[in-house]
Amino acid sequence: MGTPPEPSDTGATSPAAGSARRDAQPLRRAHRPTRRLPRRAAAERRTFTSTLKALDDLAGAGAKISVRITDLDRGTEVLAGDDFVTLPVGGLGIVPLLVEVAAGFEAGTLDPQESIDRAQVDDVGVAGVWQHLTTPTLSLSDLAVLAAAAGDALAANALLDRVGMPAVRSRIEQLGLERSALLDRFRDRRGPDDAPHVALGSSRELADLFRALVNADAVSAGVSAQVAEWLSLNHDLSLVASATGLDPFAHDHDAHDLLFINKTGREDGVRVEAGVLAGPRAGVSYALIVCFDDLSIMHRMRAHEAFRTLGLDLMEYVY
Template identity: 30%
Template sequence: MINTLTRIREAFDAAGVTGWLHAVDIDSGAEVNAGSDHPVVTASVHKLCLLVALHELAVEGRFDLTEQAECLPTDRSSGPIGIAAMLDPVRMSLRDAAYLMMAVSDNAAAGLLLDRIGLDAVNATTSRLGLHHTHATHTFRQLLATIREDAGPGGAQALADPYVIARLRSLDPTRTNRSTPRDMTRLLSAVWRDEACTPEHCAAIRRLLGLQVWPHRMASGFPFDDIHVSGKTGSLPTVRNEVGVIEYPDGGRYAVAVFTRAANTAATLPLADAVIGTTARIAVDALRTL
């Protein structure tokens, strides 16, 4: 295991990032711990917590997931994809909004759902599941607003300045949405073991995680047709994250959470994206040889 941790650290270093990872065999409990209890900013990974809370409330009968909701152009979180990029009013079910939130990380769809259930419900769900280091401080709309405020008059271009990056509240786990790698693998394990809510709703959550369209992070480490990767990414300036479950044809299933911070402020860093898949693969290979 020492060699495994060395390989993970060397991979993070080669990609120019600081990284924290936790991987666990969902059935045996065997784990790889590379900074698994370090506080991290979740970014859009926190949409997984929102999704579980939504389904928990549906189980309690407080929401019908087929209920229709309208999202107007004047009341949307910003973003380049999904509802956020659309020009006209959109009407869809809550479960279809959840699909967009997870598959393409649609901030407007997440905002629509948060408007319905609130941050308190999300935090109540993570607390119930024993995720004691996980907390939602901001809605996704509020989170983006803090970045605009902290960037100042320079706008998005200022985010290339390391001094501006250093003052962003969104990158400080004590002042924004946060968790730890271990908390996230605990949540994923609960979903895969049908413990997060009812089996029917856990299956629905797993389905949505399996529909994520991004192949450039965790999935890049498992380029095989018979291995299934389900996950949720999260991105902010210098932050690239993904949490997910890797399922092998022999029945092996592994929850992995990788959180990274890059030294380079560039928005496009292929090595920083790919190292999430590289380190996830190193960790899962180690678990499969125990």
């Protein structure tokens, strides 16, 4: 799957953590670490042997895998395996949509308080909570929160209807994502005339996008901070993020000296997570895509376990 570079001590320039918030500076600069491990101890801990074994086992069973871990400060590769390969990414593909919405808020072309009527959006029950709420209208700002925090398909579709697919595709190009695409809205069933997937992407570009968000390089500092703030509310900590031990419903207030944002994507036979994890020792952006034969719950659990193994290795690396 790939090999990690030789470990090096990055403590002097590594970010520390706080919760994501909207300011004009990169989120990783909010605080600086005060604790340091001895160089030798850090070198012994900072390996990804367990992750490589887990991913090799999945690949041997026929899974398609793309993985990338990038140092936040340097932008250098920490771990990579087929990170250029384009694969389905499910709901993680809405991150460029959120960037487009935030850019519209900043430019004044979109009003955060503009109301969207649920009756004007095609029904979709694949995921989310808006379909279960009694309120028929929500603001664009609230829809962005639901899409980011709860993977709400109806909210994401409403945002996509409002800004339009051409605008999102243009934003993807502006972000420099050459191997990523938002192909379609969320649907309960995909027919022969529909795109086969919601979105496509590569782990390299996903990791780079999350790094740009926390480094205030995605469109502008304000847009980057807004999208990072939305993503900091994500409730799905069941994959890589399960190793952080954070409260899935309040992890933006439960940092424990960690900076953390993430987004997951799920389809039949597809599991994806990308994010940023920064602690006292180091900071990384990461992305892992696994496409597997979803033949039984055990096949699915094996795929999930590889994500959790990566999470444990990441925690050892940054903490």
